[in-house]
Amino acid sequence: MPQTALTIDELAARAGVTVRTVRFYGARGLLPPPDIGPRRVGRYGAEHLSRLALIEELQQHGLTLAAIERYLAQLPEGISAHDLAIHRALVASWLPEGSARLGREQLEQRAGRPLDDADVERLAAMNVLERTADPDVFVVDPGILHLGVRLLDMPIPLEAIVAAREAMQKHAQAAAGAISRIFRESVWEPAPETEPDAAMRSLSAQMQPLVVQALVTAFQRSLNEQLWAWPAPAAEQS
Numbered sequence: 001m002p003q004t005a006l007t008i009d010e011l012a013a014r015a016g017v018t019v020r021t022v023r024f025y026g027a028r029g030l031l032p033p034p035d036i037g038p039r040r041v042g043r044y045g046a047e048h049l050s051r052l053a054l055i056e057e058l059q060q061h062g063l064t065l066a067a068i069e070r071y072l073a074q075l076p077e078g079i080s081a082h083d084l085a086i087h088r089a090l091v092a093s094w095l096p097e098g099s100a101r102l103g104r105e106q107l108e109q110r111a112g113r114p115l116d117d118a119d120v121e122r123l124a125a126m127n128v129l130e131r132t133a134d135p136d137v138f139v140v141d142p143g144i145l146h147l148g149v150r151l152l153d154m155p156i157p158l159e160a161i162v163a164a165r166e167a168m169q170k171h172a173q174a175a176a177g178a179i180s181r182i183f184r185e186s187v188w189e190p191a192p193e194t195e196p197d198a199a200m201r202s203l204s205a206q207m208q209p210l211v212v213q214a215l216v217t218a219f220q221r222s223l224n225e226q227l228w229a230w231p232a233p234a235a236e237q238s
Contacts, residue, residue, distance in 0.1 A: 006112075008034070011044040014112050015052040016100070016142055022052070028065070030055060030072055049146045050084035056142070057088050085147055104136040111149045118158075123148050125161045175215060 012019045025031045031051055034042030051072075058068045075087070107129070108115050115123075120138070123129045128148035130139040151161075 005037070006044040006048075008042060008044065010112065011048055011052075013109055014146060015049055015056075016110060017052060017056070025052070025055065028069065030069065046081035046146065046150070047079070047084060050081040050088065053142065053144075053146075054084055054088040081147075085144060088144075100140050100142050101132075102138055102140050104138075107138055107140060110140070110142065110145055112146075113149065119152050122152055122158055122161060125158055125165065126151065127165065172215075 006014070008019055008022055012022050015022075022031065026033065031048055034044045034048070037043045055068055055072075058071060059065075063071070075084075102110065104115070120129070120131075123145075124131060126148050128141055128144055132139060
């Protein structure tokens with residue numbers, strides 16, 4: 001069943017929460033109402049999955065329900081599942097990493113579909129999951145699992161996924177190194193009387209969320225520019 005037509009039970013299973021939790025979040029306005037289908041059955045979509053992942057990320061790191069409500073209230077109306085996933089990644093980037101250790105059956109339940117070895121290999125290449133010594137146990141990032149599953153059916157070769165990941169890691173390391181040098185030269189070295197480790201830790205805690213958000217925004221804009229620069233298909237050019 002596609003992710004745009006989930007029942008409340010299927011949504012809860014994929015998100016790893018209870019139906020009661022989904023109903024509670026809906027009643028508090030943390031989740032938008034579902035689309036009402038035949039027989040008055042509510043249908044949930046990818047944006048509900050992404051929103052639940054973001055709520056879980058915020059909750060796991062100590063935010064109160066009131067704080068989560070304030071955070072979500074600041075999001076643009078009608079925000080997409082893609083942009084919700086970016087928000088979740090930004091939150092996770094400056095908070096301790098969260099992951100789940102899942103058996104294959106649990107993984108497939110969260111994914112909402114059977115997963116063969118090729119699927120697992122592609123998800124691993126996307127950093128959605130990591131293998132363990134047990135071939136049927138995986139360390140999974142639940143927040144981006146459903147996004148990775150959506151990519152499984154896209155015509156992208158595994159080699160292209162690996163190459164793209166390597167390119168992003170390479171340039172991310174270069175950007176991180178350049179930014180670290182700028183901060184070190186402007187904050188650490190001009191203030192030798194300050195305890196270096198304490199100064200850098202304080203700077204990192206304050207700046208990391210802003211830097212990560214700026215990098216994601218810059219990357220999105222650059223990627224959009226590159227995509228729009230691609231030649232149009234022949235049918236559109238004629």
